[in-house]
Amino acid sequence: MLIERKYQLKQIYQGHIYQLWGQMFCLQEMGYEVAALSFYEQSTNKMIPVAMPTEKDIEEFGRFIRQFHNFNPVDEIDINPNKCRHCIYSNLCDKTDFENVYI
Numbered sequence: 001m002l003i004e005r006k007y008q009l010k011q012i013y014q015g016h017i018y019q020l021w022g023q024m025f026c027l028q029e030m031g032y033e034v035a036a037l038s039f040y041e042q043s044t045n046k047m048i049p050v051a052m053p054t055e056k057d058i059e060e061f062g063r064f065i066r067q068f069h070n071f072n073p074v075d076e077i078d079i080n081p082n083k084c085r086h087c088i089y090s091n092l093c094d095k096t097d098f099e100n101v102y103i
């Protein structure tokens with residue numbers, strides 16, 4: 001079982017899932033068998049099982065990886081202001097002028 005530890009997981013975003021899938025493919029390419037996926041939330045001591053990706057999910061993940069490969073850092077991106085306000089990188093990020101809530 002591949003387990004990704006997070007201190008807190010109030011909401012599971014698609015990016016979290018992609019992280020697990022990416023780790024799964026890396027392990028499989030190294031010859032390990034991955035039978036199940038899960039998050040472990042440390043703050044609540046809870047395991048949160050995640051379904052193994054279907055063929056359709058794998059195609060979707062492939063499209064995402066190709067977008068990632070073709071990404072040009074100077075291109076504009078759609079931002080989520082709420083995420084940016086809670087992002088520890090907002091002061092360094094050239095995609096937003098939002099101050100984060102941690103200042």
Ligand code: SF4
Nearest residue numbers: 083084087090093095
């Ligand atoms: S501040 Fe930048 S890095 Fe952080 S969530 Fe917004 S766009 Fe992404």
